[in-house]
Amino acid sequence: MKNGLKTGMFSAFDSKTRRALAASISCISIVGIGLSLVIPLLALRLEAAGFPAHDNGLHIAVSGLATLVGAPLTPALARVFGVRPLLFAAIALGAVALLGFAFCDDYRIWLAIRAVFGLSLTVIFVVSEYWISAAAPPAQRGMALGLYATVLAVGFAIGPALLSLTGAKGLLPFLVAAGLVAAAAVPVALAGAEGAVKMEGPGWPNLRAIFTAAPLALAAGLLYGAFETGLNGLLPVFGLRAGFPPAWATFQLTLVAFGNVVFPVPIGMIADRTRKSRLLGVLALCGFAGALALPGFAADRTAYGIALFVWGGIVGGLYTVGLAILAEKFQGARLGAANAAYIMMYSLGMIVGPPALGVGLDLASPRGLFDALALMFMAYLALVVVLTGPFRLQPRPR
Template structure:
């Protein structure tokens, strides 16, 4: 993702044009996610995982072969669809295989590896550089490595033997505390990754400091996932989501003025806050796993990924409005988003809804 943005920037494209590229991936997710459970039922989970891995590898080859803006836009859509299949099926598999009393910690391990991957991926470019075939070959090697465990134990993957009786969007009304956690996290994560460097510049900090802020946010995500997973195995997950939302809200308000007081204080708060809001994804996913099984769980996972993608698409432009209004407006806008989510979760708990 970082590689494509850099190559387009080096070719002289505008920020708006570069931003359309990841949007193509997000739109592909919204288009394909609803069909993943049906395809898995017909083809089998292992076969569909292999097909998605192959499509991703071919997409990387196409990126390298056709370095053209419009071609890359189409390829990014195919690549995004392949990644969507991998996300939906892997999370369905993990959620199904996890024992109920250890689901939180297992999903905490999963999201820790996911956060670590996001953190490590861009550093590969420091080794390969951004020019030539080397970065594409390195990414291809990762997908080949990912195919090994699918080949070895993919036959043990849970099968989807019947169609889900619940429509995809019905999961939103049935379990909004869980599904909206994905939307909120998708919006905050993408906005933080993309706008924290801009936030640094608007507050008279250097571009290097802005990159450091992104790393601190990601570090919190890595550190907090396993402890929060352990907590989610011991406590009501809806109440834990409410605590996360409230803590994230208070943290965002504190961050809005902490930078003016002391940079070390701000940096420390950012790590903790990144871990708290990052835990929304794992706890929400565990909550879904405790509610659904079989084809219903596959459908719920697809809905979860779709809402995460909606957050990714809508988060940066909406939360960026706050940053345009005031230097500290990014965190105030995030606080408003978390306040809305907190209200929904509190309402569900107060009315005894699951």
């Protein structure tokens, strides 16, 4: 299976690039398995301990705040200490934090541990995504990022399945998650120093310049953070209010996840052959049209399921293409800073998206969830038109 993966998925790359991509994608995907096990595990433990729902929400907010703090610091740390040493340190910190969850019964101390765990994850994601973008040849970068999105989606699907095997009680699930995060160091070590890229560049990167140079890419990160987090939390609620059985209401998320397994590689390959900013507009247009149409399919569960699978996979391409634009526009330390800004925007979407979508669901239940999503996609489409369309804003002549 491993040989097939190497010769199949990575056959378009030379030996050094294959090693770098295999290491960076394997690292982030193993962490993804552990993360997707931990998120529902913590929620279940807090609920079982009798904590109110807003405590669960506070934990999520702490993770988002940790990302907003840690992301802009990560490129400077990677430049000073190196990509691989920083990854090793972040992986070790994440594993220790998970052991802290396991052996500490004070759930309020968990907030501090959650902040530490969030910081470690931020570093791992920023550095790994930089490594993937910097290692991939420019002509095949979209495909490489599509592979990353696909394998990460598989990892996120495995975590909840593991939780069903370990159960949510006792030390075992935390120990399994800690072991998985620690195992992410193995592919980084196997890559060797020659397989890693360097993040070079003087001084602190100018985040304002990055936002100015790639507004559509960063806005795509914001939109996808709101979409993914809001959908994970509220799509089952839509299903219940639409009359779906509880099992089917949850199964909707599986269909969206399968879409994110199937579609990123084809979308990444298209991104390598077309203008990426226009492709973002096409993806957002599909997101807008799908959000308007999907509630109408709900009466026919088969048609609805197929449409949800396709729609979720296409919208997932926003994240991949946004990363590809950043890798196209920036190099070295500026690419690292751009990846950090991207993660920050995604985290901001995690914070603001679910409340906004929840308001839509309450105002016009059940289709209000999709109406609110349609408004988000429409706002993004307006930004695409303003920045790339025939009436786009032109820079003022000097």
